[in-house]
Amino acid sequence: xxxxxxxxxxxxxxxxxxxxLDDSALAVYxxxxxxxxxxxxxxxxxxxxxxxxxxxxxxxxIGAYTAALLAxxxxxxxxGLVAAPVVAxxxxxxxxxxxxxxxxxxxxxxxxAMQLILLSLAGQLEFTxxxxxxxAIPQFSxxxxxxxxxATYAYLTWAGLALVMLVTRNVITSxxxxxxxxxxxxxxxxxxxxxxxxxxxxxxxxxSAAFAGLAGGIYCFYTGYVAPGSFPVLISIQYIxxxxxxxxxxxxxxxxxxxxxxxxxxxxxxxxxxxxxxxYAPSVLSYAVYALVLIVVVLFLxxxxxxxxxxxxxxxxxxxxxxxx
Amino acid sequence: xxxxxxxxxxxxxxxxxxxxxxxxxDGEVCGVIGPNGAGKSTxxxxxxGHLAAEHGRISFLGHRVERLAAxxxxxxxxxxxxxxxxxxxxxxxxxxxxxxxxxxTRAGFVSAALRLPRHxxxxxxxxxxxxxxxxxxGLAEWADRPADLLPIGQQRALQLAxxxxxxxxxxxxxxxxxxxxxxxxxxxxxxxxELRAGGLTILLIEHDVAFVTRLADRVVVLDLxxxxxxxxxxxxxxxxLVLAAYLGQAS
Numbered sequence: 290x291x292x293x294x295x296x297x298x299x300x301x302x303x304x305x306x307x308x309x310l311d312d313s314a315l316a317v318y319x320x321x322x323x324x325x326x327x328x329x330x331x332x333x334x335x336x337x338x339x340x341x342x343x344x345x346x347x348x349x350x351i352g353a354y355t356a357a358l359l360a361x362x363x364x365x366x367x368x369g370l371v372a373a374p375v376v377a378x379x380x381x382x383x384x385x386x387x388x389x390x391x392x393x394x395x396x397x398x399x400x401x402a403m404q405l406i407l408l409s410l411a412g413q414l415e416f417t418x419x420x421x422x423x424x425a426i427p428q429f430s431x432x433x434x435x436x437x438x439x440a441t442y443a444y445l446t447w448a449g450l451a452l453v454m455l456v457t458r459n460v461i462t463s464x465x466x467x468x469x470x471x472x473x474x475x476x477x478x479x480x481x482x483x484x485x486x487x488x489x490x491x492x493x494x495x496x497s498a499a500f501a502g503l504a505g506g507i508y509c510f511y512t513g514y515v516a517p518g519s520f521p522v523l524i525s526i527q528y529i530x531x532x533x534x535x536x537x538x539x540x541x542x543x544x545x546x547x548x549x550x551x552x553x554x555x556x557x558x559x560x561x562x563x564x565x566x567x568x569y570a571p572s573v574l575s576y577a578v579y580a581l582v583l584i585v586v587v588l589f590l591x592x593x594x595x596x597x598x599x600x601x602x603x604x605x606x607x608x609x610x611x612x613x614x
Numbered sequence: 615x616x617x618x619x620x621x622x623x624x625x626x627x628x629x630x631x632x633x634x635x636x637x638x639x640d641g642e643v644c645g646v647i648g649p650n651g652a653g654k655s656t657x658x659x660x661x662x663g664h665l666a667a668e669h670g671r672i673s674f675l676g677h678r679v680e681r682l683a684a685x686x687x688x689x690x691x692x693x694x695x696x697x698x699x700x701x702x703x704x705x706x707x708x709x710x711x712x713x714x715x716x717x718x719t720r721a722g723f724v725s726a727a728l729r730l731p732r733h734x735x736x737x738x739x740x741x742x743x744x745x746x747x748x749x750x751x752g753l754a755e756w757a758d759r760p761a762d763l764l765p766i767g768q769q770r771a772l773q774l775a776x777x778x779x780x781x782x783x784x785x786x787x788x789x790x791x792x793x794x795x796x797x798x799x800x801x802x803x804x805x806x807x808e809l810r811a812g813g814l815t816i817l818l819i820e821h822d823v824a825f826v827t828r829l830a831d832r833v834v835v836l837d838l839x840x841x842x843x844x845x846x847x848x849x850x851x852x853x854x855l856v857l858a859a860y861l862g863q864a865s
Contacts, residue, residue: 456727463726464712464719464736471702471713477664478700480684481693483717483780492723538704 307443315439317555319511322446325547326453326504328531329540330497333457335529336538337466338493339473341393344400346525347407348377348498352505353515354411357423360510366429370506377502378495385494389487404525412517422516429510442511449507453500454540460496461540469493530579534586536593545595553578615640615815616661616784621670621680623656630656632839633670638784643806643816645830645847647823649859653839654819655697658788661817662694663687675783689717691783695773695790701761708757710772711744714779747775751805767798774805785809785816791825803829823860827851835859 310318327345334340352373359369388399411417418424429436429445436442460466468489472479476486509515527550535546557578561570590597616638623631631653638644648654659665661672663684672680679687688694693714702710721736748754751771756764761772770790777785787806791799806829810816820826826833827847835843835850837859843850850856 459727459729460723463733464716464721464740465723465726467705467709467713468716470705470709474702474704475700477684478694478696478702479713480664481662481688481696482713482776483685483688484713485683485685496723 303447304444307440310443312439315443317551319439319443319446321548321551322443322450323504323508324528324531324551325544326446326450327501327528328535328543328547329450329453329457330500331528331532332535332537332540332543333461333500334493334497335532336536336542337461337473338469338490340389340490340494341397341529342400342494342497343397343522343525343529344402344404345497345501345528346520346522347400347404348381348501349505349508349524350404350407350411350515350517350520351380351498352377352502353509353519354417354423354505355502356506357426357509357515358416360427361423361425366427366510367431370429370503370510373506374499374502377505378499381495381498382491385491389490389494401522401525404520404522408517408520408522418516420517422514422519423509424514426509426513426515428513429507436510439511442507446504446507446511449503450544453503454544456496457500457540465489465492526579530583534582534594536595536597539593539595542593542595546593549594550582553582615642615675616817617671617673618657618661619671619673621657621660621667621672623660623665623668629839631660634836634839634841635670636834636841636844638815638817641813641815642832643810643818643830645826645833646817646819646836647821647826647833648836650821651838652836652859654821654836655788656839657836658786658819662692662786685717688780691781693777693780693782693785695770695777695785695787697789697792701764701769701772703762705761706758707753707761707764707772708741708744708748710761711747711775711779712740714747714776715740715743717780743779744775747779750778751775752801767794767801770794770798770802771805774802778809783815785814787816787818787820789820790818791820791822799825 306318307315327349331342331345334342355376356366356369356373359372360366384403388396388403391399412420429442436445461470468479468484471482472484472486472489480486531546531550532543533546534549535544536542554575557574558571560566561574586593592600618634618636621631621634622629634653634657636644636646646654646657656665660667663679663682663686667680670680671678674687674690674692677690679690702713719736719740721733724730725733745754745757748757751774753768753771753775756768761769764772790802794802803825806816806818810829818826818830830847832845833843833847833850834841835853835856842855842859843853845853
């Protein structure tokens with residue numbers, strides 16, 4: 290009952306916000322939704338399947354470049370948007386085949402290196418527009434309906450996020466999801482239950498890449514241009530911070546984490562732009578704050594924001610022994 | 615059913631298992647005992663596929679399996695209860711047992727994500743079978759608790775339920791009695807006796823000699839990576855080589 294009311298309330302607020310926000314606030318709202326979409330994938334990969342990726346930004350970029358290149362070559366934007374997650378997932382399958390033999394921090398560094406390589410390729414190659422990137426990407430449209438204004442992109446983003454969350458929930462509460470959660474504890478025991486561990490790790494890597502690719506596709510239509518500079522390594526780290534802060538292994542935690550970090554960064558941006566602030570204020574504030582937030586959360590709320598809050602609430606209500614996800 | 619022929623495995627030039635042969639017949643409970651460091655765990659891992667054998671053949675139900683991945687051997691009908699508690703964290707007792715049915719069901723990512731009819735059919739079957747298995751090992755009332763909070767004896771019962779869900783042809787138990795208290799050990803022994811009475815073939819690897827001689831039809835004794843005796847519990851107990859191996863360790 291409480292869940293239903295909360296769900297309806299969240300849906301109502303989500304739908305109402307684009308109508309009342311101004312354009313600069315809408316930009317934050319859209320970027321927040323896109324970040325949440327990628328973070329849900331990170332949470333699925335890290336929190337449920339126990340694999341680390343420091344390169345989710347690469348799949349975000351692959352999605353964005355895919356949709357942009359197709360749209361610039363006259364392919365209908367809807368087809369481009371569908372292709373974005375597909376190409377991102379296929380790239381993850383190709384890249385993941387050698388990479389997922391690695392574990393722990395080896396895998397983390399390898400994915401980081403993958404993003405650096407892809408970014409430098411995008412900066413060198415002609416068809417990706419080099420360092421300048423791709424510009425004048427047409428507006429998103431379906432048939433004769435053309436997206437005009439940020440509000441449309443806000444709805445598109447949050448519809449995409451809802452889809453990603455639904456798919457994730459359906460996967461983790463099913464046979465393949467149980468297999469993923471099992472292999473996160475013990476690959477040996479999972480294999481002995483008949484789970485093809487390698488294949489499952491690859492599929493979940495591809496699925497999380499597809500979420501990032503979808504977000505990238507929406508991003509390129511919204512901003513109208515993509516360039517290597519849009520996808521710094523910091524963005525990949527940001528997704529991990531969001532997932533950890535919100536609470537790994539919870540779907541809503543990813544959204545909470547993405548919201549908390551995005552809003553915090555926005556506040557810091559405003560702060561550092563105040564008159565009288567030194568020129569190095571923005572970078573110092575953002576980097577220092579990432580570090581600080583991560584340290585504080587890991588020290589004091591190791592499970593993340595959302596589990597910490599729900600634990601406290603349910604303990605208050607009564608001592609319920611089990612929380613089903 | 616299981617035929618191990620001349621299997622060897624070394625680590626850094628030292629043989630942990632050297633030229634070991636043993637066979638397990640249909641419906642038999644075969645025990646493998648040996649002092650610490652005899653190579654029991656290595657042999658176990660070679661049979662289940664978590665280690666690759668350097669030499670030798672392993673055939674299971676007429677298939678050559680020594681080159682098959684662990685999950686393929688599992689799907690042929692090998693189920694395992696591990697010594698170290700290998701319950702899956704962050705999952706309930708019921709979900710843990712449901713994982714055991716992975717090899718017998720098919721619903722993949724697509725049918726799960728889209729909630730296709732196949733997914734629903736599979737889930738119903740999996741849940742029903744998991745409940746039956748939990749009932750059988752006496753864990754039904756714990757079904758919705760987090761599995762990692764169970765005491766060790768019940769974690770082992772949980773693993774047993776998970777293994778049985780796969781409807782194994784051969785059940786492999788790796789030191790199932792270690793770390794258990796007297797009454798937990800008794801419960802486990804009774805459970806294994808029930809399974810034997812039901813005709814299940816069991817390979818029991820165990821440090822505790824009394825536990826094995828009570829349950830096994832036949833006992834294979836390992837020492838320093840080699841088989842030093844193979845026979846009925848009574849024969850093995852009287853074997854001078856076996857006595858030497860155990861007494862040698864004790865002195």
